[in-house]
Each structure stands twice: as C-alpha cells, then as structure tokens.
Amino acid sequence: MNFKVTNLKPFGVLVEPKNDKVKVQDLDIESLRHLFRMNQLVALRGFEAFENADHFSDYCESWGEVSLWPFGKVLELVEQENPQDHIFDNSYVPLHWDGMYRPQIPEYQIFHCVKAPLPGQGGKTTFSNTTLALQSASSEAREMWTKVTGVYERKMEFYNSKTLSPIITKHPHRDVSVIRYGEPHSAAKGHFVNPPVLEFTGVDDNELNDFHHSLEEALYAPDNFYAHEWQTGDVVVADNFSLLHGRERFVSKSPRHIQRVHVLSDPPFSNPGLESYQ
Ligand SMILES: [Fe+2]
Structure with missing residues (x-):
C-alpha cells in the first residue's frame, strides 16, 4: 500500500502518501471504498493535485456514475460578488443533505480544495454523523424525532423544488437508521441569502423549539460532529x-x-x- 491511514476524531479517516509524488489516481479505489464504508468520510491529503476540473471529474468517475447538473459535473464553490444564493456567499450554511431537491440523491460527495482559505479565515465544511447521533440519543429525543416530517421548498438557479422526508429514515442500501434534516438557518449566525422555506409537521407548535434544539444538540455534539479545515489539494469523499x-x-x-x-x-x-x- 502506498498510503497510510489515521483516524480523524470523532469519525472519518485521513489518508496520506507514504512517499512523495503519489497521485490520488494511484490509490486503489476499492481500498478507499472500503475505508469510506467503514468510516463515512475519507480525507486525502498530500497527494499530487488535479490539474483542472476535467481531471477531477474523470477521477470521480472511478467512484461511480457522476451526477449531471445544469452546470455540468463540477460545481465551483467560490464566493461571488453579489451572490443570489447562500452557496455562493461567505455565510455559514446549516446542515442538510445534498440532492434533497433533485430526482436522484447521490451517495458520494467528492470535494477538491483548489485553494484553501488562510489559517483563521474559517470556511470549514461541517459534517454530522447521524448514525452516531441516533445511537447516542435518548429514547425521548428519538421518539420525538420519529413523529416529525420535514417539508422543504427551495428555489434557486438550478431548480425550484418541493421535497419532504421523515426526520428518521432508513439508509437506502443498508439496514441502519439515519437522520434527514434540513436545519433552519439561525439569524444569530448572520445573514443568509435565499433561505429555503421549511415546515416541520407531526409535533405541536409548542414542541417545535424543543424538537429543533434536541436535534441541534445531537448533531453538533463533539462525539458526532467533524469540521474539515481545508488545505490546498485536499480531496474529501463524504x-x-x-x-x-x-x-x-x-x-x-x-x-x-x-x-x-x-x-x-x-x-x-x-x-x-x-x-x-x-
Ligand atoms: Fe450541500
């Protein structure tokens, strides 16, 4: 094996080359897929970077069928001058899952850091492990979450969609429960351009605060939450x-x-x- 693996806390693994000049494309994909299945997040660091977006998407094809968007295969996440949507802003983004507004939900998100922010500038990508969150949740919290369905509407450049999901549902291909939750944005965390319209049904209005608070506590608990601080050249498979x-x-x-x-x-x-x- 031309790489070494260390555990990230509280979940995920960091994969680094054993010696110089190893390309991401040189890594055995089935070994990486195994790490992904066991750890839910694989961060590759210190490998030779992709020269351009096409090389990156070509690499992603080795993981499976790449989902096509109106803009193509690669979303370029760069802050825009007057962003029409929060994804192109510098604001925080609440927890969600990708593809929730699209006909197909991808299993893998593959990120490539072309250029990292400087230390202290922020911009970590945040991940919450919902199977861990469910395992450690109290039975009262699980009971409440089980009653609720989220209804989400979002209009942006690439779609105008309405979607719904129970908060607790089954992983599509494994016998394990997961949380699907589009977290409401918090005004306390600053401005947020083009928020989705969210509704949560199944609990009384007077229980809604407790509902959101209990999920926030579980999803951001240090035992379930990992924030990836980017370094230029990083590749993260989530x-x-x-x-x-x-x-x-x-x-x-x-x-x-x-x-x-x-x-x-x-x-x-x-x-x-x-x-x-x-
Ligand atoms: Fe996303």
Whole structure:
C-alpha cells in the first residue's frame, strides 16, 4: 500500500502518501471504498493535485456514475460578488443533505480544495454523523424525532423544488437508521441569502423549539460532529446517505475555492420525497 491511514476524531479517516509524488489516481479505489464504508468520510491529503476540473471529474468517475447538473459535473464553490444564493456567499450554511431537491440523491460527495482559505479565515465544511447521533440519543429525543416530517421548498438557479422526508429514515442500501434534516438557518449566525422555506409537521407548535434544539444538540455534539479545515489539494469523499453537512462562515474575499462532484450509488437512488421539481 502506498498510503497510510489515521483516524480523524470523532469519525472519518485521513489518508496520506507514504512517499512523495503519489497521485490520488494511484490509490486503489476499492481500498478507499472500503475505508469510506467503514468510516463515512475519507480525507486525502498530500497527494499530487488535479490539474483542472476535467481531471477531477474523470477521477470521480472511478467512484461511480457522476451526477449531471445544469452546470455540468463540477460545481465551483467560490464566493461571488453579489451572490443570489447562500452557496455562493461567505455565510455559514446549516446542515442538510445534498440532492434533497433533485430526482436522484447521490451517495458520494467528492470535494477538491483548489485553494484553501488562510489559517483563521474559517470556511470549514461541517459534517454530522447521524448514525452516531441516533445511537447516542435518548429514547425521548428519538421518539420525538420519529413523529416529525420535514417539508422543504427551495428555489434557486438550478431548480425550484418541493421535497419532504421523515426526520428518521432508513439508509437506502443498508439496514441502519439515519437522520434527514434540513436545519433552519439561525439569524444569530448572520445573514443568509435565499433561505429555503421549511415546515416541520407531526409535533405541536409548542414542541417545535424543543424538537429543533434536541436535534441541534445531537448533531453538533463533539462525539458526532467533524469540521474539515481545508488545505490546498485536499480531496474529501463524504457519505451523503448517512452524514449531514454544512459550512462555517469565512472571511469575505478569502481565497477559498472548493470543487464538488456528486457520484450516484449503484444502483442510483431515486429521491423518495420529491413532490415537485422544475
Ligand atoms: Fe450541500
């Protein structure tokens, strides 16, 4: 093996080369897939970077079928001058799962850090391991979450969709429960451009605060939560079926440039909650 593996806390693994000049493409994909299945997040650091977006998406094809968006395969996450949506802003992004508004939900999110923010500028990508959160939750909390369904509507450049999901549901391909939750944005964490419209049904209005608070506590608990601080050249493969993810805010005009590709599961997973999609 041309790489070494260390555990990240509280979940995930860091994969680094044993010697110089190893390319990401040189790593055995089935070994990485095994690490991914066991740990839900694989961060590759210190390998030779991709020269351009096409090389990156070509690499992602080795993980499975790449999901095609109106913009193509690679989403370029760079802060924009006057962003029409929070994904192109420098704001924090609450926890969610990708593909929730799309016909298919990808299993793999693959990120490539073209340029990292400077130390202290923020912009970590955040991940919550929902299988761990469920295992450590109290029975009262689980009982409450089981009653609730989230209803989400979001209109942005690439779609205008409505989708719903029970808070607790089954992993599409494994016999394990996961949390699907689009976290409401918190005004206390600053501005947020183009928020989705969220509704949570199944609990009384007077229980809603407790509901959101208990999920926030569980999902951001240090035992379930990992925030990836980017270094230029990092590649992170994250399990979009069992993790939720978001972003910490970053200093405006930081040199933060992340590319992201969605890879479908085999067989692809059709979004069970999509009510309308344009
Ligand atoms: Fe996302």
